[in-house]
Amino acid sequence: MNEHPEAEITLRWSEPEASYDVIIVGGGGHGLSIAYHLATRHDITSVLVVEAGYIGGGNSGRNTTVIRANYGIPEAVRFYQHSLERYRRLEEETGRAMMHDRKGLLWMAHSEAGVRRERARAAVNQAFGAETTYLEPDEIAAACPEIDLACGGGFPEVMGASFHQGATARHDRVVWALAEGAMRRGVHVAPRTAVVGLVHDGRRIVGVETSAGRIAAGIVVSAVGGNVTMLADMAGVRLPIKTHPLQAFVTNRYQHRFDPIVASGDLGFYVSQTARGQMLLGAEIDRQPSYSRGSTHDLLASLSHRAITVLPFMRDLRVLRQWTGSCDMSPDYSPIMGDTGVDGFLITTGWGTWGFKAIPAGGEFMAQRIATGVVPELMAPFSLDRFERDRTLADRGSSGTH
Ligand SMILES: Cc1cc2nc3c(=O)[nH]c(=O)nc-3n(C[C@H](O)[C@H](O)[C@H](O)COP(=O)(O)OP(=O)(O)OC[C@H]3O[C@@H](n4cnc5c(N)ncnc54)[C@H](O)[C@@H]3O)c2cc1C
Secondary structure (H helix, E strand, O other): OOOOOOOOOOOOOOOOOOEEEEEEEOOOHHHHHHHHHHHHHHOOOOEEEEOOOOOOOOHHHOOOOEEOOOOOOHHHHHHHHHHHHHHHHHHHHHOOOOOOEEEEEEEEEOOHHHHHHHHHHHHHHHHOOOOEEEEOHHHHHHHOOOOOOOHHHOOOOOOEEEEEEEEEOOHHHHHHHHHHHHHHOOOEEEOOOOEEEEEEEOOEEEEEEEOOEEEEEEEEEEOOHHHHHHHHHHHOOOOOOEEEEEEEEEEEEOOOOOOOEEEEOOOOEEEEEOOOOEEEEEEOOOOOOOOOOOOOHHHHHHHHHHHHHHOHHHHHOOEEEEEEEEEEEOOOOOOEEEEOOOOOEEEEEOOOOOOHHHHHHHHHHHHHHHHHOOOOOOOHHHOHHHOOOOOOOOOOOOOOOO
16 A cells, blocks of 8 residues: 555644544554554544544653564564564555664573573574574674673673564654554544543443543544553453553764664663664563653663673763653563453553554554454454463563563
């Protein structure tokens, strides 16, 4: 699909109308992607996206933008590979630059168990369509000479790595391109409008109560990131989700080009270079569940130490900014998409620390479910009822930093 009207039109935020076919709560990447796909793939435009703050102001505007499909289980590899391939075509499809940049992702192992994990990752990726190979230490040195394979003697040495063809993209540009694509086709987007309640008709959800009043809906979709347990609770749905803070920081500009994304599963961190030349660092979630958006010195100190030990050139850089998002963590580290058991109320959640890469596929499949009533094959394993059916999808490849 390559349909983007040539004529410039002025896009305006909407004053919500009295009713819509679909109301999507949350104007992050997932909510807007659902709206975009409803409009572009199914011609459904009686759609309102309600956003409490500004679009992309949640995790979608706070992440470290890694796009990859090197997951640990077949269901996830197939899903994320589809999303990765959609990202490769999204600039052309939307007609909007997203600074999509293909990057190799080196995922290092510092232990025998880590080597087995990365070999297994490469094997399952190759079997299910993702481009991942296993590298020995001399191949890692050739791919990224900046890595100190001995880790300065401060951490166990690098014993091997998987190498995956991933990418990065500008997160705010992705969000705005999807919003614009949806709005051009008639979707309404209402920022600074919080959903404070759901309207029930027996066991069915038939609308939302917002800070701008009551709005009726055929279907309400929750795409609220880390706030999901509160919204689901309004529908009477109990979710196996805990919200944890996740922090990241960025340094000043490194004058040389640094091509790969370097991650260590054993040391629990990853590093990449932004389009501006800054070094961007991420790590594991804060252990304590909370809705805090505060940054901690502990994380800054321990993540800097790990990064400098493995990539000594970073010693000369300075930290510019540190920030935090709220991650909706599922117990099996896999997303939860689709029906909830409550008529008229669907969810997309459990995107944890890995949902940016899933924005194209997540929106496409949720839109398909809403428009046709049929759950797409690649989305089916991620249903909420997998927990009661004992069909969880434990995926240690999903975050890689826990
Ligand atoms: C520091 C950090 C680094 C990350 N790095 C990566 C990465 O490298 N790669 C990757 O794939 N993923 C990464 N992620 C995860 C990724 O950012 C998220 O999974 C993804 O952005 C989730 O998108 P979303 O649309 O579901 O949620 P969000 O972007 O959080 O959007 C939810 C929106 O809902 C709104 N909202 C909440 N409650 C209400 C309400 N009651 N009424 C109306 N609106 C409401 C919020 O204001 C928010 O804008 C990272 C996350 C963080 C925090």
